[in-house]
Amino acid sequence: xxxxxxxxxxxxxxxxxxxxxxxxxxxxxxxxxxxxxxxxxxxxxxxxxxxxxxxxxxxxxxxxxxxxxxxxxxxxxxxxxxxxxxxxxxxxxxxxxxxxxxxxxxxxxxxxxxxxxxxxxxxxxxxxxxxxxxxxxxxxxxxxxxxxxxxxxxxxxxxxxxxxxxxxxxxxxxxxxxxxxxxxxxxxxxxxx
Amino acid sequence: xxxxxxxxxxxxxxxxxxxxxxxxxxxxxxxxxxxxxxxxxxxxxxxxxxxxxxxxxxxxxxxxxxxxxxxxxxxxxxxxxxxxxxxxxxxxxxxxxxxxxxxxxxxxxxxxxxxxxxxxxxxxxxxxxxxxxxxxxxxxxxxxxxxxxxxxxxxxxxxxxxxxxxxxxxxxxxxxxxxxxxxxxxxxxxxxxxxxxxxxxxxxxxxxxxxxxxxxxxxxxxxxxxxxxxxxxxxxxxxxxxxxxxxxxxxxxxxxxxxxxxxxxxxxxxxxxxxxxxxxxxxxxxxxxxxxxxxxxxxxxxxxxxxxxxxxxxxxxxxxxxxxxxxxxxxxxxxxxxxxxxxxxxxxxxxxxxxxxxxxxxxxxxxxxxxxxxxxxxxxxxxxxxxxxxxxxxxxxxxxxxxxxxxxxxxxxxxxxxxxxxxxxxxxxxxxxxxxxxxxxxxxxxxxxxxxxxxxxxxx
Numbered sequence: 001x002x003x004x005x006x007x008x009x010x011x012x013x014x015x016x017x018x019x020x021x022x023x024x025x026x027x028x029x030x031x032x033x034x035x036x037x038x039x040x041x042x043x044x045x046x047x048x049x050x051x052x053x054x055x056x057x058x059x060x061x062x063x064x065x066x067x068x069x070x071x072x073x074x075x076x077x078x079x080x081x082x083x084x085x086x087x088x089x090x091x092x093x094x095x096x097x098x099x100x101x102x103x104x105x106x107x108x109x110x111x112x113x114x115x116x117x118x119x120x121x122x123x124x125x126x127x128x129x130x131x132x133x134x135x136x137x138x139x140x141x142x143x144x145x146x147x148x149x150x151x152x153x154x155x156x157x158x159x160x161x162x163x164x165x166x167x168x169x170x171x172x173x174x175x176x177x178x179x180x181x182x183x184x185x186x187x188x189x190x191x192x193x
Numbered sequence: 194x195x196x197x198x199x200x201x202x203x204x205x206x207x208x209x210x211x212x213x214x215x216x217x218x219x220x221x222x223x224x225x226x227x228x229x230x231x232x233x234x235x236x237x238x239x240x241x242x243x244x245x246x247x248x249x250x251x252x253x254x255x256x257x258x259x260x261x262x263x264x265x266x267x268x269x270x271x272x273x274x275x276x277x278x279x280x281x282x283x284x285x286x287x288x289x290x291x292x293x294x295x296x297x298x299x300x301x302x303x304x305x306x307x308x309x310x311x312x313x314x315x316x317x318x319x320x321x322x323x324x325x326x327x328x329x330x331x332x333x334x335x336x337x338x339x340x341x342x343x344x345x346x347x348x349x350x351x352x353x354x355x356x357x358x359x360x361x362x363x364x365x366x367x368x369x370x371x372x373x374x375x376x377x378x379x380x381x382x383x384x385x386x387x388x389x390x391x392x393x394x395x396x397x398x399x400x401x402x403x404x405x406x407x408x409x410x411x412x413x414x415x416x417x418x419x420x421x422x423x424x425x426x427x428x429x430x431x432x433x434x435x436x437x438x439x440x441x442x443x444x445x446x447x448x449x450x451x452x453x454x455x456x457x458x459x460x461x462x463x464x465x466x467x468x469x470x471x472x473x474x475x476x477x478x479x480x481x482x483x484x485x486x487x488x489x490x491x492x493x494x495x496x497x498x499x500x501x502x503x504x505x506x507x508x509x510x511x512x513x514x515x516x517x518x519x520x521x522x523x524x525x526x527x528x529x530x531x532x533x534x535x536x537x538x539x540x541x542x543x544x545x546x547x548x549x550x551x552x553x554x555x556x557x558x559x560x561x562x563x564x565x566x567x568x569x570x571x572x573x574x575x576x577x578x579x580x581x582x583x584x585x586x587x588x589x590x591x592x593x594x595x596x597x598x599x600x601x602x603x604x605x606x607x608x609x610x611x612x613x614x615x616x617x618x619x620x621x622x623x624x625x626x627x628x629x630x631x632x633x634x635x636x637x638x639x640x641x642x643x644x645x646x647x648x649x650x651x652x653x
Contacts (some may be wrong), residue, residue, distance in 0.1 A: 018426070018428075018429055025468050029437070029461075122454065132458060
């Protein structure tokens with residue numbers, strides 16, 4: 001392993017320090033988005049509550065479960081590589097990516113439903129936020145899936161082992177970030193009344 | 194210099210500096226016209242001086258980027274340039290096109306220039322920063338294609354590095370987005386909408402990739418820090434640049450007739466645009482602190498650090514100042530914009546090109562790694578003169594902008610544009626004085642190439 005200071009093995013934070021800088025920057029963008037949403041909502045509570053009724057909470061719940069499950073799979077993947085079980089690690093990673101696919105499909109069904117009902121970005125302030133936030137998150141799910149796939153491919157090529165699994169942890173950290181953002185987004189947009 | 198063909202960069206750098214001088218002279222003319230409206234009228238009207246000032250900036254920065262690429266890519270790819278001859282031919286084509294265009298601006302009225310260059314066949318003229326005759330634009334595309342081909346082939350036949358990849362993506366993006374300068378819809382909203390795809394997606398998008406790649410290259414060379422570390426930073430920085438910068442285009446769409454959601458998108462994403470610049474500052478200082486060796490070219494290190502700080506201030510902080518829609522409602526198109534434009538262009542793009550020239554020129558002129566101590570001292574003086582005077586230009590314009598916003602737009606009794614401009618004269622005079630100091634800094638910079646040439650090279 002290269003002996004540079006950012007990638008040397010340390011217990012905390014897990015994964016590469018660089019991904020944490022990226023995660024923090026990403027979280028900052030989402031935080032600003034959430035804060036703006038909350039501020040705007042406080043000025044238009046009735047509009048937001050009314051518009052919220054046309055969202056499908058059940059589908060969002062399925063997505064929440066899909067992402068939480070995928071995070072669990074990623075945890076199993078990290079645990080597997082720590083025990084040098086590369087093939088198992090790859091399987092868990094593929095399972096996590098599959099959960100990501102489920103999320104995307106369900107989200108597309110939701111979008112299709114809105115589109116069908118003539119609801120779009122310009123419908124009102126609530127839907128402007130709804131589409132912007134969820135689509136921005138949607139793109140992050142795709143990026144997370146790309147990262148997990150890249151980790152799986154590298155694992156297959158034998159780049160990771162019980163002594164060198166920083167790459168797997170790095171991918172896992174990013175995926176957990178994508179999951180956590182949804183765990184805030186879901187109650188904020190779908191549930192909060 | 195490791196590869197003979199890197200020598201073509203020298204032509205590009207010399208042309209860049211020569212055009213830079215022209216840009217500053219026209220800046221001073223314009224600055225004076227702010228307070229003496231008929232200065233050099235009718236020979237050089239204000240609108241022409243402005244066009245020459247901004248066009249020269251773009252052209253010389255392009256020369257600087259191309260020169261940097263011709264120097265950087267062979268060294269990164271560890272192979273000679275694919276075709277030094279093509280690079281030289283394109284140099285002369287681009288220089289001729291650039292000089293002829295500027296002469297066209299100065300010698301004949303703009304409408305006549307449009308006529309004689311056949312603008313009616315494919316109308317693209319008449320838009321800010323993209324004033325070039327259509328035929329010049331076509332020339333730029335040809336030069337850009339030949340350049341990308343040359344650089345791309347060099348990268349393909351040699352070692353592939355992250356720095357080359359990022360630089361190539363940036364340069365490819367530069368060429369692709371320039372194509373929108375040929376799209377000239379009748380609808381004014383669409384016209385402005387796509388105009389920004391050239392202007393914004395250049396300076397707040399793909400140019401940041403070029404900036405990041407050149408900065409990373411100079412830092413690897415001067416600090417000796419591991420390539421993996423620097424490349425990782427580069428990845429994060431460009432990812433953040435693109436995440437924030439692309440949708441950040443929205444901060445130009447507030448008042449041009451686009452749907453309202455752009456006010457939200459533009460505000461939120463562009464408010465994040467300082468992040469990659471801040472990362473760049475941390476990155477540059479971190480790498481220099483972690484250095485494994487002291488490079489003899491301390492002037493280049495100074496420029497590299499200076500770029501990271503001034504880009505953050507100019508592009509990041511001064512951009513953030515007026516990027517939120519409710520603020521921009523008042524500040525749009527005022528001297529605040531001019532202040533931001535000056536510090537951002539200088540801090541990010543002028544300084545990165547000067548960083549690269551500072552690093553490469555000693556080798557291109559036959560030195561081992563650096564100029565003599567005497568030459569470097571003069572160069573560092575020019576760094577401080579130009580940087581500090583540009584900070585003052587920015588501060589005076591910011592002062593003028595704040596006064597303008599208040600008097601013309603915010604107060605209970607708003608006053609007319611020209612009435613307000615008269616009241617800002619003091620700011621404009623101070624700006625002009627700072628501009629003269631900048632010119633002195635530029636002359637000092639050029640003189641650094643001619644002093645201490647016979648003295649021994651600085652050693653670390």
